[in-house]
Amino acid sequence: MQTKFSDKVKHLEASAIREIFKILAKPGIISFAGGAPDPTLFPKKELSEIAADVLLNQGEIALQYGVTEGYAPLRQWVKDRLTRQGILNGQDETIIVSGGQQGIDLASKSLLNPGDGVVCEEPSFIGGLNSFRSNNAEIYGVPVQEDGLDTDKLENLLKEHSNIKVLYTIATFQNPSGITMSLQKRKKLLELAERYDFIIFEDNPYGDLRFAGEDVPTIKSMDHDGRVVYLGSFSKILSPGLRLGFVSCDPALMERMIICKQVQDVHTNVLSQMIAYEFVTRCDIDAHIANLRQVYGKKCRLMMECMDRYFPACVKHTCPQGGLFLFCTMPKQYDSKKVMEKALEKGVAFVPGATTMIDASASYSTFRMNYSTASEEEIKIGIQTLGEVLKEIVGE
Amino acid sequence: MQTKFSDKVKHLEASAIREIFKILAKPGIISFAGGAPDPTLFPKKELSEIAADVLLNQGEIALQYGVTEGYAPLRQWVKDRLTRQGILNGQDETIIVSGGQQGIDLASKSLLNPGDGVVCEEPSFIGGLNSFRSNNAEIYGVPVQEDGLDTDKLENLLKEHSNIKVLYTIATFQNPSGITMSLQKRKKLLELAERYDFIIFEDNPYGDLRFAGEDVPTIKSMDHDGRVVYLGSFSKILSPGLRLGFVSCDPALMERMIICKQVQDVHTNVLSQMIAYEFVTRCDIDAHIANLRQVYGKKCRLMMECMDRYFPACVKHTCPQGGLFLFCTMPKQYDSKKVMEKALEKGVAFVPGATTMIDASASYSTFRMNYSTASEEEIKIGIQTLGEVLKEIVGE
Known part of the structure; x- marks a missing residue:
């Protein structure tokens, strides 16, 4: 074998x-x-009551096949929330995926040919690294400093290597370092992305979990030409076991990701999506x-x-x-x-x-x-x- | 973009x-x-009660990260059932996947290099075809006759093309034809797989849904050297919205599939797996x-x-x-x-x-x-x- x-x-x-x-x-x-x-x-108590209600009263939807893009009310809720938070400006599409990891992997699969370059923070999230590895990308590392990745080293890398197509960053409360990238570096990063024509994967599963200091705008919120793929997740704010994440990005790229998702798992668990939607509407998620x-x-x-x-x-x-x-x-x-x-x-x-x-x-x-x-x-x-x-x- | x-x-x-x-x-x-x-x-009623109970009393498991291989009690139940049905003989590993489509895709990804040959029945299931296409396989068709795929034409194909690594079949109540492959042809297929050294993907989501005629043994039940990847699903016997399928195959191949699954979606929805397990144990699935x-x-x-x-x-x-x-x-x-x-x-x-x-x-x-x-x-x-x-x- x-x-x-x-x-x-x-x-x-x-x-x-x-x-x-x-x-x-x-x-x-x-x-x-x-x-x-x-x-x-x-x-648990709220989700237990919601699940019972959803299955009893909307079971024919919750238990049936759904659409690849995700359960429409939940998609809309995510889109509205991201817009309210100033992250989206109306040009992007948003889909629900089976956890944040699937978002990284669909975006990778849709963009990366073997040998394409991906810049990662060092240290970085193993799930991201493994997705790039499995797409046979060439991975370059840039050290994380106290205010986020070293943009000078990044610029040197970009000058040396013409194959860099993607940069992967967890700009806020980075996994594993816990470090947050400064606003200045975020702006610099976008500027470099435009100059050297690469795509930024901004993975933001922890952004809502600030317990000290002041919010820093997401890179996506400053993105004017659809260069940032924004990856979010319900895993840290609701439940990882439900496997719910979301992606917001350029509609043409989104279309490719949806086709990849059809092949990977057809669609995200409908029951989970409905439970999450009912939770965010009936309860106070904030x-x-x-x-x-x-x-x-x-x-x-x-x-x-x-x-x-x-x-x-x-x-x-x-x-x-x-x-x-x-x-x-x-x-x-x-x-x-x-x-x-x-x-x-x-x-x-x-x-x-x-x-x-x-x-x-x-x-x-x-x-x-x-x-x-x-x-x-x-x-x-x-x-x-x-x-x-x-x-x-x-x-x- | x-x-x-x-x-x-x-x-x-x-x-x-x-x-x-x-x-x-x-x-x-x-x-x-x-x-x-x-x-x-x-x-709906049974699943509603079960979901409420699972979330209230085992919510710390149902809502938390799980293992990539799947929820252990459900894995064991599937394994026991397949063994009781004579499908498994103890040499294979079984994992839970996010729907039958993911099983096809993980097996494809683990085995297929660009240009590798995959034989499909014609007509066949579009989800299978798309998975092979997305792995850049060369797809060969063999017509489906009244008693299943044309094994003579298959043998000719195998003689002509040395790149054939996988054959994909829905031997029972085929999608889309509704045709069931005869026992004789199943035996012939296995014999050809041994002679020409290829792997069989036996996709069997409909096998439990017989309403006329006599059961025909699965190809997997006659497989003695780990050549058959057996793909099953809860979509047709319980619910597609829960996205639950399973794969039984050679342990070394399974290990590769698990690594691919880690990258794709980390693990299958835990709540769904627990609901399915409680349903098959508390209620009468048969x-x-x-x-x-x-x-x-x-x-x-x-x-x-x-x-x-x-x-x-x-x-x-x-x-x-x-x-x-x-x-x-x-x-x-x-x-x-x-x-x-x-x-x-x-x-x-x-x-x-x-x-x-x-x-x-x-x-x-x-x-x-x-x-x-x-x-x-x-x-x-x-x-x-x-x-x-x-x-x-x-x-x-």
């Missing part, structure tokens, strides 16, 4: 994060490895998001306090203003994969930096910490334990 | 069937064009299927009776023993696309044969009729109307 595999998949490796998830199934592990919302905050912000902000501050108290002083962390992650850096000589092995023995998990890098086989001194899933008690115990492991390895 | 599209998607066209669906949204149209279950038979069979059998017989009464004698139809479709053939000189235009004017829709053929641009005298979605009253009126249109075009 192996001799028959396509060239596309021969070299792909299972997502390290998902492999870690399997380890995490063991009871007693405190996990900072996931990227999942706090499950105690799911609006109050729900405000609560998430408040809880995640508290957990993030707690995690940073614990790190400052228990981690060796030479291990640094970012200070996110929103989202789900903060990113730690040890002195260069230490490999976070090795730290992780020891941490797992003590019952604590995180994501080693290697899985967030283009060359995942190299050694990196960084790691990603998620603060949304664990309880406050687990954060206290887990960070203290991880601090002990780090001190054993890197010293005080 | 158009200049940036990948070669993969440039040439793809929107599924004609889905485009037809848009026309069908007009009120008053009697549609035999879809492939959807009878929406009045959805077990009684539900028995009811579907009875209703579809009755509707199929009614449609054939109406055709025999109202269609010109020179328009022939197949006589399915199960599934959702029957297939009509006019004398060669008539083009079913033109018939469809006239039929739509009179408020009746079907799928022209061209959309089921490898060369969809040519002219064909065939068309597909679905009998599961329309009511009995609609079948009577719709077939009478279509008979009048046909008589105008092809004469008495």
Whole structure:
């Protein structure tokens, strides 16, 4: 059988994060490895009542085939919300997809030929990297600085390589770094996109989860010539299990993405789309998001306090203003994969930096910490334990 | 933007069937064009109660990220059922996918390089054809005879072309023909697969829907060296809107498919999987299927009776023993696309044969009729109307 595999998949490796998830199934592990919302905050009661009602009274729609573009009322709601937020200006089409990952993958498939260049932030989101890898793109990395990706290095890359077609960025509360790109750099990025004629994938699953600082306009909101593919998700503000994301972009590109989606899964789960629509219309989604912000902000501050108290002083962390992650850096000589092995023995998990890098086989001194899933008690115990492991390895 | 599209998607066209669906949204149209279950038979009340219970009492699982392979209890249930049905013999892996279409597409992506040969039945399922097209496969057609695909023509093809890697078949109640492949031909097919070393995709979404005749063993049940990728679906026995399918195949191939699925949509909707699992364990799925069979059998017989009464004698139809479709053939000189235009004017829709053929641009005298979605009253009126249109075009 192996001799028959396509060239596309021969070299792909299972997502390290998902492999870690399997380890995490063991009871007693405190996990900072996931990227999942706090499950105690799911609006279970409301969704239970809505699902029962939708199935009983609109079951003939909820259970039947739907259209590839998505459930029309939900599409319209997303479009209206993005317009109200100043993100869309009326030129773009919006569709519902089966989670944010599918949005990245459909856009990649529609645009990338083998050998086309994609610029990614380093570190970046493994799901994005894997989508570009599976389309046999050539991936270039640009480091993330405190105010977002290094636009000078990006410009050098663009001068050197004429094959760059796409740049992928999580500009707000980046996964994994937690960093937000400054307005100045966003403007510079758009300017470079126009000058060097590339498309920007702006992936914004965390944008609604700000718990400190001031909102920065999305890149999409400043896009005047349909150069930005805007990717959003219900995973972080409602539920990842429902697999609902959305994409807003140029209508011609959207048409190609819809055709790709027909082949991939025909259409997004109708029941989920109807549940989400009923939730956003019957309940107060903004109050729900405000609560998430408040809880995640508290957990993030707690995690940073614990790190400052228990981690060796030479291990640094970012200070996110929103989202789900903060990113730690040890002195260069230490490999976070090795730290992780020891941490797992003590019952604590995180994501080693290697899985967030283009060359995942190299050694990196960084790691990603998620603060949304664990309880406050687990954060206290887990960070203290991880601090002990780090001190054993890197010293005080 | 158009200049940036990948070669993969440039040439793809929107599924004609889905485009037809848009026309069908007009009120008053009697549609035999879809492939959807009878929406009045959805077990809405049971699913409503189950969904409410799952979200309230297991919401932290149903709404959270899940594993790519699928919800473990549902996977096990599918595996046990297929084993009980004699389809699996213990060597294969089974995963849950986001509808049967995703199963075809993941298997295609994992196996097909550009230029690899795929043999399809002619006519065949457009979703399969589009998946092979989007992987830039070379598609060869083999005609479907009264007892299934023409194995002699297949053997000639295999002798002529050394690039054939995959054969795609809906052996039971084929879409669109409604024809079931004989046991003898299934054995011959496996023998050819071994001799010429190709993989069989056995797509079996309709197998449970037999309303006449005797069961024929699946090709998978006779597969001893992991050559058959078995594709199943909950769309026709429970609900298409929930987007649930499954694949059973060789574990090494399955591993590649799982990696592809991680990139495509991370995992299948957890809520849907849990609802389906609770339904098959709490309710009597076999009684539900028995009811579907009875209703579809009755509707199929009614449609054939109406055709025999109202269609010109020179328009022939197949006589399915199960599934959702029957297939009509006019004398060669008539083009079913033109018939469809006239039929739509009179408020009746079907799928022209061209959309089921490898060369969809040519002219064909065939068309597909679905009998599961329309009511009995609609079948009577719709077939009478279509008979009048046909008589105008092809004469008495």
